Amino acid sequence: MKPRYLFLLLIVSLSLHNLQAKTMQAMWSYGVFYAPDKGPYLETYLKVMGNTVVWKKTNNSNYQASITVNLTIKQGSTLKYHDTYNLLSPESQDTNSVYDFIDQQRILLPAGDYDYTLAIADAGRLLSSSEKPFETTGKLSIRMDSASIFMSDIELLSAFKKSTQTNTLTRNGYDLTPLVDNYIGKSEQSLRYYVEIYNSDKVLGDNDYLVTTQIIEDHSKKVFDKCAGFQKQHAKNSNAVLSELNISELPSGNYELLVSVKNKSNETLASQKLFFQRNSAVKSPSASVDSSGVLSFIKPMQNIDSLENQIRCLKPIASREESNAIENITRTKDVQMMQLFISNFWIKKDAENPEDAWTTYERMVTQVNSDYKTKIYLGCETDRGHTYLKYGKPDVISENKHEPSAYPYEIWQYYRIDNQTNRKFVFYNPDLVSNDYTLLHSNATGEVSDTQWELKLNKRNTSSNGFDNTTQPNHFGGKADEIFKNPK
Numbered sequence: 001m002k003p004r005y006l007f008l009l010l011i012v013s014l015s016l017h018n019l020q021a022k023t024m025q026a027m028w029s030y031g032v033f034y035a036p037d038k039g040p041y042l043e044t045y046l047k048v049m050g051n052t053v054v055w056k057k058t059n060n061s062n063y064q065a066s067i068t069v070n071l072t073i074k075q076g077s078t079l080k081y082h083d084t085y086n087l088l089s090p091e092s093q094d095t096n097s098v099y100d101f102i103d104q105q106r107i108l109l110p111a112g113d114y115d116y117t118l119a120i121a122d123a124g125r126l127l128s129s130s131e132k133p134f135e136t137t138g139k140l141s142i143r144m145d146s147a148s149i150f151m152s153d154i155e156l157l158s159a160f161k162k163s164t165q166t167n168t169l170t171r172n173g174y175d176l177t178p179l180v181d182n183y184i185g186k187s188e189q190s191l192r193y194y195v196e197i198y199n200s201d202k203v204l205g206d207n208d209y210l211v212t213t214q215i216i217e218d219h220s221k222k223v224f225d226k227c228a229g230f231q232k233q234h235a236k237n238s239n240a241v242l243s244e245l246n247i248s249e250l251p252s253g254n255y256e257l258l259v260s261v262k263n264k265s266n267e268t269l270a271s272q273k274l275f276f277q278r279n280s281a282v283k284s285p286s287a288s289v290d291s292s293g294v295l296s297f298i299k300p301m302q303n304i305d306s307l308e309n310q311i312r313c314l315k316p317i318a319s320r321e322e323s324n325a326i327e328n329i330t331r332t333k334d335v336q337m338m339q340l341f342i343s344n345f346w347i348k349k350d351a352e353n354p355e356d357a358w359t360t361y362e363r364m365v366t367q368v369n370s371d372y373k374t375k376i377y378l379g380c381e382t383d384r385g386h387t388y389l390k391y392g393k394p395d396v397i398s399e400n401k402h403e404p405s406a407y408p409y410e411i412w413q414y415y416r417i418d419n420q421t422n423r424k425f426v427f428y429n430p431d432l433v434s435n436d437y438t439l440l441h442s443n444a445t446g447e448v449s450d451t452q453w454e455l456k457l458n459k460r461n462t463s464s465n466g467f468d469n470t471t472q473p474n475h476f477g478g479k480a481d482e483i484f485k486n487p488k
Contacts, residue, residue, distance in 0.1 A: 025049040031153035047180040050098035054124030062091040066123035154274040157192040172240040189248040200235040218254035252293020254344040295343040307338040313380035316389035383439035
């Protein structure tokens with residue numbers, strides 16, 4: 001497993017809607033570790049909010065909840081792992097004092113790329129015939145390099161203590177309770193984490209090295225010096241690092257935890273990063289925020305649906321890490337967490353005047369939602385809306401809805417996108433009914449590129465003569481190729 005310089009624990013907020021007007025809420029995350037005698041393995045964490053599930057009476061008159069968990073991991077079409085089990089909560093004497101509960105699993109998997117499917121359901125709730133367990137899918141990657149120093153993923157902890165009896169949370173003599181959502185609230189004054197370092201003896205021999213810890217502000221990349229730390233370690237096949245940092249002076253915001261391995265010359269030999277969110281009573285100096293870290297102009301936004309729409313419309317200008325967090329934040333249905341996410345997003349974009357940055361973008365969103373909305377999607381969620389918000393208004397839009405053999409289409413041209421010139425986007429509407437035009441082809445870096453775009457565009461009334469064809473035979477009224485080369 002090569003050292004990964006950026007890894008986010010994948011946090012998935014799960015919701016199961018049911019006829020009893022109650023929603024089960026849970027969070028799932030994972031990290032990759034390595035056992036020198038067995039190889040790499042996946043460690044999964046599932047946290048269930050106790051007040052969102054059904055607790056039933058047991059034989060000894062206590063109450064207990066039960067969750068059905070189904071996890072499948074595939075590599076291509078090959079099944080690599082599958083398990084279905086019931087997760088039981090601790091017993092409670094009454095339903096007024098129920099607990100959140102956590103499950104942890106360890107799964108041996110060779111290095112490689114995988115697809116997973118996770119399905120969960122509240123076993124105490126009777127589903128109707130039309131309801132199904134909540135299901136989520138994703139990709140995971142396991143890497144290792146036995147010739148160099150490499151690290152496990154960073155595991156944030158809500159608590160740790162010396163173990164008196166081995167259980168599923170025990171590791172290297174400690175019981176480690178994972179912080180599944182990577183969110184540290186006001187009541188917490190410490191950041192706790194666990195990470196493992198492998199192969200240091202192969203690289204450094206019988207010597208010591210340093211493990212340094214830094215907290216980096218996500219929008220400015222400035223190191224928060226008051227939270228720095230270090231530990232000395234003696235090189236071994238596997239070193240465990242358990243650390244606790246005082247974050248009492250850390251303001252609300254989005255941060256990266258950076259853990260690095262350094263030799264005596266202060267050279268970085270390996271490192272790992274982990275994104276986390278802090279809600280603090282300490283005010284951020286960069287913008288006008290309240291004690292919870294929420295910007296003053298965001299605070300009046302209290303409607304959950306409006307907040308969800310606000311967050312979803314940030315996707316076109318969000319980083320990869322922010323995009324991963326957007327789906328998870330919206331599923332929480334937590335007004336304060338959503339407000340804090342929006343606030344941190346705009347502080348990152350413009351620390352001096354986040355309200356102006358937000359207002360400018362909001363005008364574009366309003367325009368896009370008006371022009372490109374469908375019966376199913378907001379305008380900002382369509383391909384045209386996404387492109388407009390990401391790159392701005394195109395310099396040229398060529399529309400054609402009535403070519404004899406082509407589906408309705410639009411070709412957008414941007415004279416310049418960053419360091420790229422003359423970038424074009426082809427959108428088409430194969431269903432002929434909705435206002436949802438799909439991005440078919442673009443010559444912009446990182447966007448959809450399809451050499452057969454002309455064939456697909458003209459399939460409305462023309463069939464292709466071969467799989468390898470890239471251009472459409474001449475047909476009456478066809479202008480797409482000419483417009484793409486010379487938009488007007």
